[in-house]
Amino acid sequence: MTRKVYDLCGADDLRFSPNCWRIRLALAHKGLETEFAPWNFTDKEAIAFSGSTTVPVLVDGEETIVGSWNIACYLEDSYPDTPSYFGGEAGRAVTGFINAWTDSTLHPALVRCIVTDVHERLDPVDQDYFRETREARFGKTLEEMRDARAEFIEALEPALKPLQTILHYEAWISGDAPAYADYLVFGAFQWARLVSPVELLKKDSPISGWRERMLDLFDGLARTQPAAG
Amino acid sequence: MTRKVYDLCGADDLRFSPNCWRIRLALAHKGLETEFAPWNFTDKEAIAFSGSTTVPVLVDGEETIVGSWNIACYLEDSYPDTPSYFGGEAGRAVTGFINAWTDSTLHPALVRCIVTDVHERLDPVDQDYFRETREARFGKTLEEMRDARAEFIEALEPALKPLQTILHYEAWISGDAPAYADYLVFGAFQWARLVSPVELLKKDSPISGWRERMLDLFDGLARTQPAAG
Structure with missing residues (x-):
């Protein structure tokens, strides 16, 4: 290959x-x-x-x-003969917006909740580098970040609002079938699932059902890595 | 008609x-x-x-x-024979995300900066209703909201980040040509432009150039209402 x-x-x-x-x-x-x-x-x-x-x-x-x-x-x-990610040029541009939202809003809101868990699951060779760069970024030790987790999870709610709104009436972010907008947002939830045992979503969140559907895709590809226990 | x-x-x-x-x-x-x-x-x-x-x-x-x-x-x-807003079903769904983002993130961040200006420009018949409902929503008087404006404008920056990111490399939110994602986000900036003399964007923001292009569309349709002076 x-x-x-x-x-x-x-x-x-x-x-x-x-x-x-x-x-x-x-x-x-x-x-x-x-x-x-x-x-x-x-x-x-x-x-x-x-x-x-x-x-x-x-x-x-x-x-x-x-x-x-x-x-x-x-x-x-x-690979124009394979299934499209965007369904055309307009779809590509607006998916670019969701990409920018994920990078600038979703990931920063999420990483604060799980950064200490990420550190624990790193290869030891990376742990000092990670601690140093992340503590500098947040202005807090990893232990202080974990202590403040409940507050960070609370602050996640408003950031998730647009996602909650559309998954209330659509099965997928991309509409009738999953496409790149789904994959890019799901990456964030898969990250959290793999490193942290803490549930970040409220029980009745429409994001939960979508996350399960995403885990089922491609013969359960995303389940091949088990959730953090 | x-x-x-x-x-x-x-x-x-x-x-x-x-x-x-x-x-x-x-x-x-x-x-x-x-x-x-x-x-x-x-x-x-x-x-x-x-x-x-x-x-x-x-x-x-x-x-x-x-x-x-x-x-x-x-x-x-x-009206399927007229120019599309979404460029297909996938484009419609992801535009729905931008719609939800605008309602849940952009408008709330923006309205705090301009709510007192909105009140001043209302028909007198609406002013009491507006003051009562908005002061209840914000837990502050309209005058207190204006006093805190610099702080609200500062807090607008992170909310605008995804928009700034994509307008840095795209002429329109919808890509090569404006479409519904542009109109729906522009509504927020037109609202601010019409009621408030305060500039909410930094000078070098790529959103400024896009806003001018939006104002030029359809023979300057959005300029038919003059900016607040």
Whole structure:
């Protein structure tokens, strides 16, 4: 197989990266078999060839593409005979908005709730790097972050509002069938599911049912990694 | 003309409603000539026939549709030979997400900055109703809201982030050409422009250029109402 994604990896081969999960599901959507090679946060050398310091990095034959959005657009354009991610150019642009919302609103609201759990599940070789960069970002120790978790979960509610609103009347973010908007948002919930035993959603949230449907896709692809217990 | 929208109206025939502006631009997009009839907040009787207590309400021949999203979907389905708002079903669903984001994130962040200006520009017949309902909603007097404005404008920044991100690389929210996602988000900025002399955007924000392009659409339709001075 000439197709390969460098995929963030924790201890015990845990593949928890939200942005890599976007691409794993997106490749399944197009039926494109791909090797997901384990990569550590601190192994910058292994992907230096790509010009990027973070993953996902896709190598597809002669092509190297970095960043989940670029990869999604590349796959959409390069494999026009496979099922579409966007259903056309207007759909691609508005999906780009959801991508930006996920990066700027959903992930920051979510990571505060689970950052200490992420640290615990990292390969030991990455733990010092992670602690240092994240404590600098939040201005708090990882232990202080965990102590404030209830408050962070409370603050997640308003951030989730648009998602709750549409999943109240649509089965999928993309409408009648799942597509890239679903994969990219699901990456965030898969990340939380894999690293943290804490439930972030209220019992009656319409997001819960959608998350189960997402876990069922592609013969339960996203369930191949068990939830944190 | 048998097509009519009940349109919120301030003093001096000021048409400032963000949700009505969505529909005004959306009707122009499809070239559907429509009467915009002035309506006051407190004139619940005039639209009681529709079952709604708020506008926009569209009456199109025998049909009555309430709420901007329902109206947009109705127009898209009823006039299939006119230019599309969504570019297909997937585009409609993800535009629904932007609709939910605008209602749950953008409008609440924006209204705090301009609510006192809105009050000043209302028809006197609506001012008591508006003051009472909004002071109850915010738990502050309108004067206290104005005093806190600098802080609210500061807090607008993170809410605007997804919009800033995509307008950095796209001319329109909908991609190569404006469509319903643009109209619905623009409604919020048109609302602010019409009632408040305060500039809410940073000088170098990519949202500013897009707002100018939106104002130019349909022979400057949105400029027919002058900015608050």
